[in-house]
Amino acid sequence: MSLVVQKFGGTSVGDADRIRAVADHVARTRRAGRDVLVVVSAMGKTTDDLLRLAGDVSSVQPPRELDMLLTSGERVSMALLCMALAELGVEAVSFTGSQAGIITDATHTKAKIVEVRGDRLREALAAGKVPVVAGFQGVSTDRDVTTLGRGGSDTTAVALAASLSADACEIYTDVTGVFSADPRIVPEARRLARVSFEEMLEIAASGGRVLALRSVEFARNHHVPLHVRSSFTWEPGTWVSEEDPLMEQAVVTAVTHDASEAKVTVTGVPDRPGLAARLFRALAERNVNVDTIVQNISLHGTTDISFTVPKVDLAASLEVARDLAPGIGAGEVLSDDDVAKVSIVGAGMRSHPGISAKMFEVLAQQGVNIEMISTSSIRISCVVRAGAVESAVQALHEAFDLAG
Numbered sequence: 351m352s353l354v355v356q357k358f359g360g361t362s363v364g365d366a367d368r369i370r371a372v373a374d375h376v377a378r379t380r381r382a383g384r385d386v387l388v389v390v391s392a393m394g395k396t397t398d399d400l401l402r403l404a405g406d407v408s409s410v411q412p413p414r415e416l417d418m419l420l421t422s423g424e425r426v427s428m429a430l431l432c433m434a435l436a437e438l439g440v441e442a443v444s445f446t447g448s449q450a451g452i453i454t455d456a457t458h459t460k461a462k463i464v465e466v467r468g469d470r471l472r473e474a475l476a477a478g479k480v481p482v483v484a485g486f487q488g489v490s491t492d493r494d495v496t497t498l499g500r501g502g503s504d505t506t507a508v509a510l511a512a513s514l515s516a517d518a519c520e521i522y523t524d525v526t527g528v529f530s531a532d533p534r535i536v537p538e539a540r541r542l543a544r545v546s547f548e549e550m551l552e553i554a555a556s557g558g559r560v561l562a563l564r565s566v567e568f569a570r571n572h573h574v575p576l577h578v579r580s581s582f583t584w585e586p587g588t589w590v591s592e593e594d595p596l597m598e599q600a601v602v603t604a605v606t607h608d609a610s611e612a613k614v615t616v617t618g619v620p621d622r623p624g625l626a627a628r629l630f631r632a633l634a635e636r637n638v639n640v641d642t643i644v645q646n647i648s649l650h651g652t653t654d655i656s657f658t659v660p661k662v663d664l665a666a667s668l669e670v671a672r673d674l675a676p677g678i679g680a681g682e683v684l685s686d687d688d689v690a691k692v693s694i695v696g697a698g699m700r701s702h703p704g705i706s707a708k709m710f711e712v713l714a715q716q717g718v719n720i721e722m723i724s725t726s727s728i729r730i731s732c733v734v735r736a737g738a739v740e741s742a743v744q745a746l747h748e749a750f751d752l753a754g
């Protein structure tokens with residue numbers, strides 16, 4: 351029988367009525383003759399509330415305990431959904447990430463999945479039951495409970511879809527698909543009917559949080575088609591899949607923004623081989639994901655290196671840079687968390703010159719100063735003042751004519 355994985359995000363299971371609506375949809379899918387495996391997020395803003403509670407209790411939050419705390423949110427939703435399904439006569443059985451056999455490395459708060467065992471899920475499916483799995487969590491090779499980073503339920507869903515060879519993974523959320531920009535900022539943004547894995551990777555990596563980046567990597571590597579759609583209207587949404595070689599590629603597909611990063615600058619770094627390597631190795635050892643990096647020209651034998659890191663890793667990054675600076679003869683280490691990044695993504699960019707010029711002109715017309723620039727073959731990103739990012743997104747969306 352065909353298997354579909356259905357993942358429901360926080361808003362989709364935000365209260366009792368929503369959970370009943372989700373149960374109804376799962377029951378219909380089951381009655382239509384398909385096997386279903388469900389992955390749920392924590393209800394509404396539960397994860398944020400738990401983080402706030404941790405902050406109220408203590409300024410010291412050991413990552414192992416943070417993970418133990420945060421995984422409780424998803425347990426609540428999975429049990430409630432199974433109860434709602436039971437009332438509809440659907441046999442469902444809940445599993446924590448650990449019970450589902452999701453094995454991760456031991457990097458608490460942003461663990462990576464290393465293996466999916468999934469035996470109990472296969473058994474439940476074979477017995478005609480609907481497994482309901484708590485998203486965002488696993489168990490480490492050290493046998494501790496871990497979480498997969500914010501938005502990680504998407505990753506759980508895609509990893510399970512890959513491991514169980516599901517036909518597709520449906521990601522139900524509070525918008526009707528992937529849009530040409532965040533519809534909260536650009537109300538006239540257009541829903542995209544299809545997006546290639548390649549473009550979706552860049553959209554997710556540059557702040558389009560509708561899908562977690564790791565989930566898209568998994569989907570691409572294991573050829574799992576994703577269908578991003580609404581749990582409020584249930585209408586067909588956006589398919590994320592392999593590129594169609596016959597389809598003409600849009601020059602610009604989407605404008606994204608990301609306010610979750612901060613900028614660090616190490617001043618007066620001696621211009622010698624090996625020093626940047628030492629800095630970024632030390633950051634890597636603390637599991638900091640460095641994004642944009644800019645090194646200035648060397649004046650009088652020294653240079654400044656600026657880079658962006660997730661705000662949650664800013665304290666660790668400053669500690670690393672400040673520990674290292676005196677030993678390599680560098681000067682001050684500065685930080686700035688009032689920045690944001692605006693990006694344009696499009697596969698057709700590769701074969702169209704002048705796109706970066708147009709992006710910079712649009713930003714200039716808005717009076718937006720560009721502080722850092724980074725590019726891939728299908729993305730251009732600019733770091734700007736945080737306060738300017740929304741108007742920058744709106745102006746770029748209009749200039750590249752992305753509205754429906």
Ligand code: ADP
Nearest residue numbers: 359360361523527528529531532534558559560
């Ligand atoms: P869930 O809780 O269902 O995982 P998220 O909040 O993680 O939902 O993701 C959905 C949100 O992503 C939307 O409400 C929307 O504001 C935001 N978003 C950002 N960029 C985009 C985009 N390009 N297309 C669609 N949604 C986007």
Ligand code: ASP
Nearest residue numbers: 391397486500501502503
């Ligand atoms: N509940 C987690 C979060 O808010 C995981 C998820 O929803 O995907 O980040």
Ligand code: MG
Nearest residue numbers: 359501559560
């Ligand atoms: Mg999400």
